[in-house]
Amino acid sequence: MLRYYTFSLVFTAACFGLGLWYAIASSDSLGAILSILWIILILSILEVSLSFDNAVVNATVLREMDEVWQQRFLVWGIAIAVFGTRIVFPLAIVAVAANIGPIEAIDLSLNDPERYEQIVSGAHVGIAGFGGAFLSMVGLKFFFDADKDVHWIGAIERQLVKVSSLPAIEIALLMSVIWFISAQLPDDVALTFLTAGIGGLITFIAVDALGEYLNMREEAKKASGVVMRSGLGGFLYLEVLDASFSFDGVIGAFALSNNMVIIALGLSIGAMFVRSMTIHLVRAGTLAQYRYLEHGAFWAIIALGAIMLTSAIVHIPETITGLIGVTLIGISFWWSLRHNKREAAASPTG
Numbered sequence: 001m002l003r004y005y006t007f008s009l010v011f012t013a014a015c016f017g018l019g020l021w022y023a024i025a026s027s028d029s030l031g032a033i034l035s036i037l038w039i040i041l042i043l044s045i046l047e048v049s050l051s052f053d054n055a056v057v058n059a060t061v062l063r064e065m066d067e068v069w070q071q072r073f074l075v076w077g078i079a080i081a082v083f084g085t086r087i088v089f090p091l092a093i094v095a096v097a098a099n100i101g102p103i104e105a106i107d108l109s110l111n112d113p114e115r116y117e118q119i120v121s122g123a124h125v126g127i128a129g130f131g132g133a134f135l136s137m138v139g140l141k142f143f144f145d146a147d148k149d150v151h152w153i154g155a156i157e158r159q160l161v162k163v164s165s166l167p168a169i170e171i172a173l174l175m176s177v178i179w180f181i182s183a184q185l186p187d188d189v190a191l192t193f194l195t196a197g198i199g200g201l202i203t204f205i206a207v208d209a210l211g212e213y214l215n216m217r218e219e220a221k222k223a224s225g226v227v228m229r230s231g232l233g234g235f236l237y238l239e240v241l242d243a244s245f246s247f248d249g250v251i252g253a254f255a256l257s258n259n260m261v262i263i264a265l266g267l268s269i270g271a272m273f274v275r276s277m278t279i280h281l282v283r284a285g286t287l288a289q290y291r292y293l294e295h296g297a298f299w300a301i302i303a304l305g306a307i308m309l310t311s312a313i314v315h316i317p318e319t320i321t322g323l324i325g326v327t328l329i330g331i332s333f334w335w336s337l338r339h340n341k342r343e344a345a346a347s348p349t350g
Contacts, residue, residue: 004276007272008275011269011272015266015269019036022261022265036262040269042256042266043262043265043267044269046253046266047266047267047269047274048274052325052329053297053304053328055275055281056297057297058274059278059281059294060287060294061238062238062278063282063287069234070282072235074275077235077242078271081243081246081268081275082268082271082272085242086271087264089243090120090250091105091260092105093120094108113260117258125185126192127196127308128309128311129192129194129199130197130200131243131308132307134200134244136305136306137200137204138204138241138298138301138305139299139305140170140173141170141208142294143160143161143164143302144160144161144170146161148164150292152292152296153295175197175201177306177309178309181309185313189312193312197309208237210233211236212233242274253266289340290336290337290340293329293333296331296333297332300324304324307321
């Protein structure tokens with residue numbers, strides 16, 4: 001098991017080394033130094049707890065890709081997840097919201113963290129609309145599938161399969177929710193929420209369509225005797241998915257610190273461990289061993305998407321968000337164990 005997490009452990013040590021250097025450079029007391037290191041540790045744990053369902057869903061996509069693209073996801077994806085989503089993304093929000101350049105945004109994050117936090121938090125409605133819509137579509141697509149024959153919460157999932165033949169039913173459902181929430185918002189932010197929600201929906205459709213196109217192209221190549229496993233569509237899908245998952249972590253991190261350096265170090269450690277967990281789940285065949293584990297993850301995604309959308313009008317603590325995801329996955333894991341025991345008892349050799 002250690003081989004899956006070796007790089008993450010080395011990366012963690014490097015981040016804490018950088019954190020220690022930064023703490024010493026910016027603080028003159030032992031208590032302040034230890035406080036910075038403690039916040040980095042808590043942020044990394046928070047990111048892992050919020051994103052465990054992300055790792056399970058990533059694994060369902062990644063297992064269909066060859067080892068070359070799995071490795072690219074681990075290497076290139078880390079650069080995007082760490083430097084793109086956890087560092088560049090908040091800076092981009094500040095630059096756009098405050099109508100300033102990227103250098104000024106960096107200066108603001110380092111020298112005026114309170115103002116930086118206010119601007120990022122002020123963009124929450126748009127982030128909630130985009131991320132909530134994208135994540136909701138990811139979860140809904142899994143359950144609105146006419147070919148789905150394994151059900152965990154059968155009373156609900158069977159009904160969803162029955163209506164899945166209706167064209168774009170999940171899109172209509174999501175747009176109804178987005179419209180309802182926007183109607184509860186003041187006029188000056190309702191349009192922002194609607195636009196962001198539609199943007200999240202369009203992004204999902206575009207990435208999903210690209211993945212389908214690349215899959216059809218790959219199948220055509222195979223039919224003609226040429227083996228081609230690009231994995232590009234899956235890679236792009238995973239990166240957008242990871243970004244959507246990280247939105248609440250980035251915003252929630254300001255509850256512990258408004259220092260960009262500390263936030264980036266803590267969340268980056270968590271992002272690295274999520275990547276390692278994804279590879280572990282794929283290589284160890286965990287999803288195949290536990291029948292309902294991915295069901296729990298996709299229900300957790302729907303819950304997270306709903307929470308993000310609802311957070312535009314009601315604040316929901318990140319602790320509750322993380323607990324819901326972990327609870328759903330934990331119950332699905334236990335249910336899978338129970339199923340495996342029943343299967344073993346019923347088999348002739350059991």
